[in-house]
Amino acid sequence: MxxxxxxxxxxxxxxxxxxxxxxxxxxxxxxxxxxxxxxxxxxxxxxxxxxxxxxxxxxxxxxxxxxxxxxxxxxxxxxxxxxxxxxxxxxxxxxxxxxxxxxxxxxxxAPLAAVLSTELPPAVEAAREARALVTDASLRWGVPELAEAACIAITEMVNNVVAHARTPMTVRVAPRDHCLQLAVRDRSPRQPAFAGVAPVNSAGGRGLLLIDTVARRWGTTPLPDGKVVWCVLHTDDETAGQH
Structure with a gap:
């Protein structure tokens, strides 16, 4: 300081x-x-x-x-x-x-909750590895109904780093009160911009919309040397969507 x-x-x-x-x-x-x-x-x-x-x-x-x-x-x-x-x-x-x-x-x-984490490069293969991590997490922690939503969210979060931040990243996932909490930390200060629903003729811009659709809440937190993009998935939302 x-x-x-x-x-x-x-x-x-x-x-x-x-x-x-x-x-x-x-x-x-x-x-x-x-x-x-x-x-x-x-x-x-x-x-x-x-x-x-x-x-x-x-x-x-x-x-x-x-x-x-x-x-x-x-x-x-x-x-x-x-x-x-x-x-x-x-x-x-x-x-x-x-x-x-x-x-x-x-x-x-209240001991530390379980947590899974991995370090990934800004490469196209990163999303596949991240999906494997969150799928394992959803099965391990007894919330298999969140696996699909978690894969959608983490894919978009990781791909955003690959396309825009272009830095190494940390992917982290943990359970809490019938939820899965996902986060991706990169080393770029550039914040993701969410402007709502993308025009139907747009070639992109739907990644954050997908996260917004599957997550109970999500956001981005600036850090001194980058940011954390996070989201929370809740089992109640998946149950409601089945009716």
Whole structure:
């Protein structure tokens, strides 16, 4: 971080802990968000953000942690816990613990969910390998009804990287509450553009529409050195579609 930033994020490479210290103001929000987003992706499983040594003069700035909580909720095998002994987060969406010990106990009580991941090159064969991964995941985790939708979504996500980002990618999938969560992380800052239904005479532009059709929700999250495109598939949607 630049030397004039008064808020620091210290990462413990051996655990889920990230200590946020100093004074967090509007000028420092972006750097904190980027650092914690990168951490949430790099290390599957919940991240503990210890805010015991943090001052937040502007209450609105606290919303960055709710934003990170929402992002983590849609990424495969991700989550965020906040440690705040002072109790400054009434009504927060993010889970708040009164002590580091309480947060660590919460992690023990809810161990890391299963997750499958693979590294793929930006080549046409990548989509086939990604489909094999999500098919295996849907069978392994007892949601075979999601296999077809997962293959459609992951094909479009991977092909988007091959056609536009042209960087190596990480494909990740995990189960959560009758859902499959899929994500593809690449190294390009270029964000996918979704403009709704493509004209019938259009030669392309339907990839994101297909994801939008099969997924309960989807989106893209910028990272300091690229982005994550993700989607959530729910078994209830497949059941409803059969009637």
């Amino acid at each position: 630049p030397t004039d930033v008064r808020c620091l994020v210290e990462l413990d490479e051996t655990s889920a802990l990230a200590r946020v210290t100093g004074v967090l103001d509007r000028a420092g929000v972006g750097a904190v968000r980027d650092t914690l987003l990168a951490r949430l992706w790099e290390r599957p499983g919940p991240v503990i953000a210890d805010l015991s040594g943090l001052r937040v003069p502007d209450p609105e700035v606290r919303s960055v942690f709710d934003e990170l909580h929402r992002v983590a909720g849609d990424w495969p095998a991700a989550g965020l816990l906040v440690v705040d002994p002072v109790g400054r987060w009434p009504g927060a969406a993010v889970s708040v613990c009164a002590s580091l010990g309480e947060a660590q106990a919460a992690l023990v009580a």
